[in-house]
Amino acid sequence: MPRIPFEMAVEQLEKILLSRNMDKENARKIACEMARSSLEGTYSHGINRFSRLIDNIDRGIVLADASPQKINGFGAIENYDGQQGPGITNASFCMDRAMVLAREHGIGLVALGNTNHWMRAATYALQACAGGMAAICFSNTMPNMPTWGAKDARLGNNPLTLGFPRKGGDIIVDMAMSQFSYGALEVANLKGVEMSAPAGFDEKGNLTQDPSRVIASQRILPAGYWKGAALSFVLDVFAACLALGNTTAAIGRLNGDEHGLSQVFIAIDYRRIAPTEMTQAILDDAIDNVLASQSDGSGARITYPGERRIRVMEENTARGIPVDDVVWERILAL
């Protein structure tokens, strides 16, 4: 697999976005964030997904130059209509706005409706961390996961991200509500390997680790079974109600590729009540403690949430971002 230097990837993506009449600032932002997701190891929502974004722009599902319009606001909470704009610039705008509110009130919440896929969830928690704040963000998705006890997909695998700033590596969780994404199942299926844990149900309704059977049944497993299903539902209705936007149910009634999503961005300026030198000591101690765990002998790497990102970023910065030949050639042809 060839490795592409980060700056070269950004320039290539930016050039294509500019060719779709996107303004310079938005094109730069989206190109940077998608290249950065790949640089930091979230390949599924970085360069690999760029062609689909361009396809969505070409079809008018994503409006290249739209930006969020405020609906309502009161104190530290606001909601916006994303006007079908690009998911990354819309979400980044709303996290910025949440941080402005947090600087004034200690905490800020911005809800965003009628937006598009924000790509990597962690991007927005990292954005808050870069500004010295903690964050909680979540999005809904199109229906892609059955609820517990059901066969048909009526829930989303709604990603949730939390971040807390730390010198030496922010604490970052970025998780969807399904045990595995369809992207991960497809990668394993092409390689002909099983998943490392039950991934969904086969067509007879039995749990299976065989990705081909889950792809066939379209019955992906909620993480934690009924727990992931319940959390998916509540994040969905929080986002839709706060944004006055679509639930996963309503997204499922729209035509065309996934769009019209609802999201929530919470920024917490914790420094106002908890000095950074104290939080740094608390975080370092928690990390030391978990990394001192005894291995169970399975070979699974014991990490703290966010550790892998830094390791991959360092490697890919030094060696370039690994990009599949076919993916890169398709991008060059856009």
Next chain:
Amino acid sequence: MPRIPFEMAVEQLEKILLSRNMDKENARKIACEMARSSLEGTYSHGINRFSRLIDNIDRGIVLADASPQKINGFGAIENYDGQQGPGITNASFCMDRAMVLAREHGIGLVALGNTNHWMRAATYALQACAGGMAAICFSNTMPNMPTWGAKDARLGNNPLTLGFPRKGGDIIVDMAMSQFSYGALEVANLKGVEMSAPAGFDEKGNLTQDPSRVIASQRILPAGYWKGAALSFVLDVFAACLALGNTTAAIGRLNGDEHGLSQVFIAIDYRRIAPTEMTQAILDDAIDNVLASQSDGSGARITYPGERRIRVMEENTARGIPVDDVVWERILAL
């Protein structure tokens, strides 16, 4: 199993709390909430746990009359030292305070350190819902769950609850980060039945549904494997940093029964940006959609989060709260 009327249960618990020199208001509050948890079907954190609370008071782990003292505050965020007071009154105070902040700023966040077990997590989300607000709350616990890839318990199974008010039944999620609690494993073990999903590892490191093997290994499974482990860690450090309190690691270094916990209470006065008639329509539609799911034939009941609570409350209000003979006799002897 005998059934005890709600009011009789409250009076009995209250009488015992008063005998420990707790003030009248706190005794009433704790008695009501513990009886209500059982009334609404969370038996593990209601009447069944009352004797352990009294034991903790008698040993000086829970200080019956202590109340939270403010550490810092800025705008819509505050933190408190719980002074080792009762978990229920401390948590309820903090959720009330978060709601006061939310009325002023649209959202309020209160972090609480040095507190005790809050019993049923959902209690505080329901408290917000009763005041017309949405809520997100979480707590850490003593170490009781290994991280992913590890044998020794260094994470907590940190409960998380979210609530959104709805006429006809609030949306409520209340979930710990382990797939099953030790309480649930012990109940199944006494009955001699298997768990409905993998519950943890046996002593050879294989996943098992046999509760006795998990109790023997003390290796309970995070919900969603690595996902529940990561979420547990991040909720722990959020709570400890915001409260300037203990992490699960630090709780593990204390002597005596679980105490010195850290918690976070977020209240959102969504009505300021999202009219209740619109959120009600969004919620009703989302519920109708999920309840219309096709059954997978497993017999698992398809529900929305919060539905079971209402069903059980109605039954137990009419017929009395089912309480184990031994549990009730032990309470009568306190």
